Every structure is written in structure tokens, then in C-alpha cells.
């Protein structure tokens with residue numbers, strides 16, 4: 001069945017490998033016979049009618065939300081705010097006239113997100129839940145649901161749900177753009193098909209990624225992830241993956257922020273993972289790498305084909321610039337997996353963590 005490990009030593013590795021199939025499944029589920037986007041008309045209307053979107057989520061789903069904001073703002077031209085669920089009620093923003101709340105949750109059971117949903121429903125605002133579990137609390141209590149179709153995710157560290165969330169958000173953004181009459185030079189299904197192939201190629205490069213984990217993360221206490229633009233958000237997710245399963249203290253931050261503090265922590269041999277998948281920041285992020293290397297860092301550049309330079313540790317295949325997060329996260333997931341494995345950590349069930357956090 002779906003929830004057996006089969007020949008895999010861990011669910012996490014199995015779920016990483018499933019990602020290309022999940023993306024293809026999403027393409028299939030969200031496409032009609034005329035190759036148009038298949039989406040509930042009520043959701044389309046809610047997206048079209050709102051004047052601002054408030055994304056609410058926690059952990060990895062929050063990281064997907066940060067990228068969802070990019071997709072929706074860039075493609076559909078609607079302002080988006082992304083909020084950590086547990087902070088929302090203390091720091092509740094001033095709401096626009098016609099807000100739409102979007103809850104992103106793999107499990108659909110995260111208590112922090114649910115309490116915001118209860119609050120915003122009381123205020124009378126419409127809610128859309130994007131989840132992997134259609135019958136879940138967040139799905140039942142929202143007005144609308146979009147299904148991730150990722151299949152059960154068992155490992156505590158989320159992998160395929162994250163990439164599925166981004167794929168669905170990208171499709172939703174394009175659908176909204178079309179509904180609003182915005183002309184786009186971007187075919188989401190075709191581009192996601194290219195993403196699925198790229199992911200598949202990466203899952204065949206496990207040995208190389210295991211070697212990188214061995215080379216860069218052997219006995220280290222900490223590790224930093226840097227990126228600019230959307231690479232910054234992928235770095236946040238990479239650092240969360242690494243810390244939760246390998247217990248290496250990991251921090252993701254914007255390349256430009258280095259000089260404002262974190263560079264003080266760079267010592268001889270400190271691992272720094274830098275993402276370079278965006279043309280407009282390729283020069284600047286490489287400048288940041290030189291800065292940390294000059295202070296002794298052991299830096300690993302993960303770049304994208306076409307933007308790569310000699311000496312880069314790992315190069316992902318070329319995909320549409322806006323969809324790079326779905327692909328660049330895969331080597332980060334695998335490096336985290338191997339780092340945890342080499343440290344004899346309980347990969348699927350890291351200490352102190354639960355798969356879904358049902359307490360506030």
C-alpha cells in the first residue's frame with residue numbers, strides 16, 4: 001500500500017523520491033480535457049474578488065507560503081501577506097476590505113492555524129485551505145479546499161507536501177491571473193512537467209549528495225544557508241530540514257544580511273550552503289560566498305544550470321526561474337537526510353517533534 005516503506009530504509013527517503021510523481025499527479029488532477037486549469041469555480045471567484053490574501057501556516061508550510069506569495073503577487077497581481085499562525089493573533093495586521101484567508105497545512109490539523117481560522121471565520125472572512133488531508137479540521141472548517149494529492153506523508157520532516165504546496169500555489173496563481181484577464185507567458189503544467197523531470201534526475205544523484213553531506217557536515221556544530229530573492233526562502237526550508245532531523249544548529253538568512261550580524265559566527269570550517277538559482281542575484285550571492293570564505297567558511301554553492309560556475313558543489317537542472325524552489329530544495333532535503341543518517345539520528349521520528357502539532 002501507499003504507507004509502506006517498501007525497499008526504503010526510511011519514509012523520508014521514499015517521500016523525497018515520490019516528489020516527481022506527486023508533481024505529475026497534481027498536473028493531472030488540476031488539468032481538464034482541454035488542457036485548461038481545472039479548479040472549483042467558487043475558489044476562482046474568491047481569488048478574483050479579494051483585494052488581499054493572508055496566508056496562514058506553520059513550519060514548512062509557512063515556507064511554502066512565502067513562495068506562494070511570490071507566485072500570487074508576480075503572476076496574479078494580488079498583494080499577499082504571509083503570517084506564522086502562532087503569531088497572528090498577537091500581531092494581527094490591519095485587514096483590507098475584502099480579505100481572503102489561505103491556510104496551508106499538510107495535515108490540516110495544526111492547532112495554531114486552526115485557532116486563526118476560527119478567529120477569521122468569526123470576523124466573517126472567507127477561508128481556503130490547501131491541505132494533503134481533505135477531511136481534516138482545517139479543510140472542514142474552511143469554505144474551500146484545495147487538495148495536495150501528495151499521498152500520505154509519514155516522516156515527521158515534510159518533503160513532498162512542501163513541493164506539492166508550491167505546485168498547487170503556482171497553479172492557483174496562474175488560474176487567478178487568467179480569471180483576471182492577465183496575459184501570461186507561462187504555461188504552469190508544461191513548466192511543472194519540466195520540474196518533475198528535473199526532480200527525478202536529482203533523486204538519481206543520491207551518491208553525490210551523500211558525499212556532499214559527508215564532506216561538509218561531518219562533526220559540525222552549526223551550518224548556515226544563504227540566498228537572495230526566492231533562494232532565501234528555500235534556504236529557510238533547507239535549514240529547518242537540517243536542524244530537525246540532524247540536530248545541527250542551522251540558520252537560513254538573506255545573503256545581504258550577513259554583514260549585519262551573522263558573519264560574526266563564521267569560523268574556520270563553518271559550513272555555508274549558498275543557493276544560486278536566480279540570474280538577478282547570481283553575482284551578489286557569489287560575492288557573499290567570497291566574504292564567508294575569506295573568513296574560513298567551508299562553502300557549498302548549489303546553482304542552476306546556465307548560472308553555474310566552475311567549482312560549484314552541485315548544479316540542478318534548468319527550470320523556469322519562478323519554479324526553482326521545487327527543484328533546489330531536493331538536494332537540500334537529501335543532504336539533510338544523509339547528514340542525519342551519518343549521525344545515527346532517528347530520521348523519520350526526530351526527538352521532541354510530532355508529525356502534526358495539535359496543541360497551541
Ligand code: AGP
Nearest residue numbers: 059060061105106107110157158
Ligand atoms: C516540517 O518538516 C515540520 N515537521 C513542521 O514544521 C510542519 O511543517 C508544521 O508543523 C506544519 O504542519 P502542517 O503543514 O501539517 O500544518
